[in-house]
Amino acid sequence: MRPIVVLMLAGVARALVAPAAKRPRFTRAFAAAGDPREVLEKAVASALGAAFGPEYNDPSKAALRPATKKTFGDFQCNAAMAIAKPLKKNPREVATELVERLEADATVQNTLATPLEVAGPGFVNMRLSDDYLSTTVEAMATEENCGLPKASQKQTIVVDYSSPNIAKEMHVGHLRSTIIGDALANCLELRGHDVIRQNHVGDWGTQFGMLLEHLGDNTDASISDLVAFYKEAKQRFDSDGDFKERARERVVSLQKGDAATLDAWRKLCDVSRVEFDAIYDRLSVCGLEEKGESFYNDRLSNVVEELESSGVAEVSDGALVVFDEKDKKKEKVPLIIRKSDGGFLYATTDLAAVDYRSKELKANRVLYVTDAGQSGHFKAVFQAAQRSQELGDMSLEHVPFGLVQGEDGKKFATRSGETVRLKDLLDEAESRCLTELQERDSDAEDLTELAKVVGIGAVKYADLSLNRESNYKFSYEKMLSLSGNTAPYMLYGYARINGIRRKAQEEVGVGKVVLKEDAERDLARHLALLSATIVDLERELRPNALCDYLFELAQIFNRFYESCPVLKAESDDIRASRATLCAATAAALRLGLEEVLGIGLVDRL
Ligand code: ARG
Numbered sequence: 001m002r003p004i005v006v007l008m009l010a011g012v013a014r015a016l017v018a019p020a021a022k023r024p025r026f027t028r029a030f031a032a033a034g035d036p037r038e039v040l041e042k043a044v045a046s047a048l049g050a051a052f053g054p055e056y057n058d059p060s061k062a063a064l065r066p067a068t069k070k071t072f073g074d075f076q077c078n079a080a081m082a083i084a085k086p087l088k089k090n091p092r093e094v095a096t097e098l099v100e101r102l103e104a105d106a107t108v109q110n111t112l113a114t115p116l117e118v119a120g121p122g123f124v125n126m127r128l129s130d131d132y133l134s135t136t137v138e139a140m141a142t143e144e145n146c147g148l149p150k151a152s153q154k155q156t157i158v159v160d161y162s163s164p165n166i167a168k169e170m171h172v173g174h175l176r177s178t179i180i181g182d183a184l185a186n187c188l189e190l191r192g193h194d195v196i197r198q199n200h201v202g203d204w205g206t207q208f209g210m211l212l213e214h215l216g217d218n219t220d221a222s223i224s225d226l227v228a229f230y231k232e233a234k235q236r237f238d239s240d241g242d243f244k245e246r247a248r249e250r251v252v253s254l255q256k257g258d259a260a261t262l263d264a265w266r267k268l269c270d271v272s273r274v275e276f277d278a279i280y281d282r283l284s285v286c287g288l289e290e291k292g293e294s295f296y297n298d299r300l301s302n303v304v305e306e307l308e309s310s311g312v313a314e315v316s317d318g319a320l321v322v323f324d325e326k327d328k329k330k331e332k333v334p335l336i337i338r339k340s341d342g343g344f345l346y347a348t349t350d351l352a353a354v355d356y357r358s359k360e361l362k363a364n365r366v367l368y369v370t371d372a373g374q375s376g377h378f379k380a381v382f383q384a385a386q387r388s389q390e391l392g393d394m395s396l397e398h399v400p401f402g403l404v405q406g407e408d409g410k411k412f413a414t415r416s417g418e419t420v421r422l423k424d425l426l427d428e429a430e431s432r433c434l435t436e437l438q439e440r441d442s443d444a445e446d447l448t449e450l451a452k453v454v455g456i457g458a459v460k461y462a463d464l465s466l467n468r469e470s471n472y473k474f475s476y477e478k479m480l481s482l483s484g485n486t487a488p489y490m491l492y493g494y495a496r497i498n499g500i501r502r503k504a505q506e507e508v509g510v511g512k513v514v515l516k517e518d519a520e521r522d523l524a525r526h527l528a529l530l531s532a533t534i535v536d537l538e539r540e541l542r543p544n545a546l547c548d549y550l551f552e553l554a555q556i557f558n559r560f561y562e563s564c565p566v567l568k569a570e571s572d573d574i575r576a577s578r579a580t581l582c583a584a585t586a587a588a589l590r591l592g593l594e595e596v597l598g599i600g601l602v603d604r605l
Contacts, residue, residue, distance in 0.1 A: 034136065035149055035531035036111055036128055037075065040064055043108050044077055047101035052087055052094075064126075066529075072119070073127035074525055080122035091122030099124055133524040134513035140527055141510055141583035146591050148531055150192030151538070155364035158196045158357050159185040162280075162288060163370070165202030166272045167211050167226050170279060170422050172404045172412055172474070173371045179463045179598070180401060181369040182285050183543045187596050191538050196361060200353065201276075201292035203269055206343060209251035210237040212264050216250075226272060251343075255297070279422050282456060284598060296352035300344050303352045303389075304337060312388040313337055322384045335380040347381055354385040358394045365395045367541065372400035372469060399541050402471040412474050430455035432476050433488075453600040454488055455480075461487035464597055465547035485551045492605040493554035494589045499603075501586040504566050504579035511576025519560040523581055526556050530588050534596065543597060550592045557585045 041059040049057025063078040080095035087094065095118040102108045102116060102124075113127040139147040161181020164170040181197070189195045214233035236243045253261045273290075280288065304320065307313035313322045316330075318340030323330045335347050357363045368378055378398040385391060404412045414420055433455035437447045444450075462479035465486075466472050482488045515521045526549075533549045536542075566578040593599040 034139075034147070035535060036132065036136070036528055037064055037532040038149070038535065039107055039111055040075060040077075040126065043102060043105050043111075044079060044098070047098055047105065048079060048083065051097050051101055052083065056083060067125065072123075073113075073117075073125040075126040075128075077124040077126060080124065084122065092118060095122040095124050128525060128528060130515045130521070133515060133521065133528055136528045137513045137524050137584045138510075138580060140530070140587055141580045145190060145595065146530060146584070146587050148190060148534060148591070154192055154194065156194045156196065156362055157188050158198055158361060158363045158366040159188070159369065160198050160200050160353075160366065161185070161369040162276075162285070163200040163202070164272075164276055166269050166292075167207075167230050168202075168272075169227050169419060170276060171419050172422065172425065173401075175279075175422055175425070175459075176371070176401050176404065176463055176468075177369045178280070178283060178285055179460050180399070180468055180543065181367075182283075182288075183464055183597050184367060184369065184399070184537075184541055185287075186598060187534060187537050187546075190534070190591075190595060196363070197288045199288045199290045199292070201290055203292035204294040204297065204349065205346070206251050208254055208265060208268075209247035209249075210234065210243075211268060212250045212254065212261060213243060213247040215264050215268060224271070226275070275423075279426070282426055283460070284456075284600060291353075293346075293349045296349050296356065299352040299355060300348050303355050304344075304348065306355075307337060307351070307384065307388045310388045312384060322380070322387075324380065325383060325387065335377075335384055337384075347377065347384075350377075350381045351385055351389075354381070354391070354396065355389055358389065358391050363394055365397065367397050367399050369399045369401070372402055374398070375400050397541070399468075401468040405471055405473050407473050407475050409473060426456060426459065429459050429476060429479070433458065433480055436480055450602060450605070453602055454491055454605065457487040457491060457599040460597065460599055461490065461547065464543040465551075467544055468542065485547060487599060488605065490550060490554060490589070490593060491599070491602055493557075494586070494593060495602055495605045497554070497557055497582065497589065498586045498601075500561070500566065501579070501582040504575075504582050507567060508572070508575045508579045510580040510583055511573065513580050514573060514577045516574075517564055519563045520578070520581060523556050523560045523585065526553055527581075527584050527588055530592070534592075537596070546592055546596060550589060553585060553588060553592075557582075 038059075041062040041064050044062035044064065045057050045059045048061065049055075061079055061083065063082055065076050065078060067073045067076045077098070080091045080098060084091035084094045099116045099118055102112075103114050108114075111128060111132045113129045117125045119125050136147075159181050161184075162174060162178040164174045185195050185197050210233045211230065214229070214236060237247055238244075250261060254265055269292075280286070304313070307322065308320070313320050315321075316334065319336055320338035321334035321336050323334045324332055327334075336345055337348050337351070338344055354366070357366050368374075370378075375398060378396075382396040382398075385396065406412045412420060414424075430451050434447060434451035437444070437451055437454070441447075458476075458479040462474075463472075478484075479486055480488060482492060513524065515524055529549070533546055537546050560581065564578055566575065566582060569575045569578055590601060594601050
C-alpha cells in the first residue's frame, strides 16, 4: 500500500504479529474477523423472508441498531415493529417468530448468545456471544488489516479530490479536500474496490490568456512566486486594453493547440505542480493522478452536442444553458454550458468529466470532495448529466465540507488579511509542535522528525475528527493539545498501547482469548465493531465517526489496562489472552489512524 512515514525512534521494529514460533494455531472452525452487524443483518433478513415472504428478505429491513444500554446487549433489532403493520400482526408475535427462526440458524448460533430476548413492544435484544467475540479478537490480532472483510461487490470508484488551480496558491479549502478525499479513498481501497484518485486541477480557461500573455512578455521573468505573477497579470489585464486584447487572442491559440502557446502553458503548469507536489509530499498523499480540466478539452464539443440534441440545453441570451428540471418557469439562474462568445466553462468540463468517468473508466461511483459552496454547481451538473448522458447506475455524489475559519470566527487569513499559504500553515504546525515537545522533554533526540509527523498528523486529525459539513475554527493550540480527541492524544495512546503490546507479545505471544472480566468483554465488544465502523464510512463518507470510534477504543483500552494486568495476570492462559487483546487494539488503531486516516504513527511520544 502507501508508504507512510514510520518512525522507529526507539530502534525497535514494529512487528505487528507475534514471532512465528509463538503464534498459536487457532483451531476453531469459525475463525474470521467479519462484521457482526453484516452477519446479523443477513440472518435477520433471511429469517424474515422465510417467515413472511421473500419481499422481507432484505438486509436493509433488518433495522439493526447498536443497543441503547449495555444491559440490553450489543445490538437491538427493530424490524418487528416496522413490518407488523403491513402484516397486520402484533409486533411481539412477529418478534417471537423471528427469534425462533434466528435461534435455529447456525450463523446466529455462532454469533450470538442464545436464547434471544424479546423486549418491550417487540425489540429483539442481541448479545454477541463470548465465543464469537474471542474469535473475532484473535483474528483481528493476527490477520492482515485486522481481518476487515472486503465489500461483497467490487466497484470502480473515482474520488475527485484536492484539485487546486494552476498559478494560484493552494488554499486551506484544497487542504481539506486533500485530507478528506485521501481518507475516503484509503477506506474504499481497503474494502477492496478499484479506486481512481483524480486531481481535477484547474489548468484551463480564460484566465490562462492573461497568464500566458504576461509570461510571453517576460521571457526571463521568474515565475517562482506564482501568486505575485498572477496579480501582475491581472493588473495589466484590468488596466491595459491592448494587453487585454492580446490575452483574448492567446486563449484562442491555446484552445486551437498552437505549439508555442502550449509550451508556455506547460511551463506554467510545471511550476505550479512543483509547489503542489511539495505539499502532497509533506502530507504523505500519493497515488493522486492528475486529470486536470485541460484533459477534457477534446470531449467538450461532444458533450455539448448531446446536451443540445437531447433538448436538455437551450439558447438563452446567446448562451447555451440548462435550466433546472423543476424550474418550469425558468426563473432561476441556469447552468451555463457555453458563453455567448463561444467559450466553455467549469460546468462544461465537469460534464465532460462525467462522460469520461462513465464511458472510459466505467465507474460505479464518483465522489467529488469540495467545499459546500459548490453544492449548487454539482447539483446542476449531476442533473444535466443524468438527463443528457447514458450513465447507467453510476452514482454521482458530492461530498461537501465547511469553511475553515480563524479563531475569531472570521475568514482564515494572516494578520494582514492575506490568504494563508499552506506551506506556512504546515511549517507553523510543525514548529509549534516542536516547541511543545521540547518543553515536555528537552533532552530527547530526534524531536524535529517527531514534530513533523505529529504536527502534520495534528492538522489532518483536527480536520477529520469534526463533522465535515460544519465550519471549523482553525486552532493550533487545540489540535496540538495532548488531551481530548486530538492527534497527539491518539498518537500517544497508540505508542503506549503498542509498547504494551510489543512487550506482552515478546514475553507471552498471543493466544486464545477468554473473556472473564467486564473490562475485557467491553474491549472485545468495541473491537468487534471496527468493521461496521469502516463499512459505515464507505457508505456515509464521514471520517469523524471513525475518529470517535478510535478515541473511544483508546479510552476503553485504558479502563481494561487499569483493571486487568497483562504480564502479571494470574495464569499463562490469561496472560496470552490479554496480550491478544492488546495486539488487536494496537492493530485496530493502526488500521484506523494510518491506513485509513493517513496519520503517520510514532513509536514514542
Ligand atoms: N479547482 C476547483 C476549485 O479550486 C475544484 C475542482 C473540483 N472538482 C471538480 N470536478 N469540479 O474549487
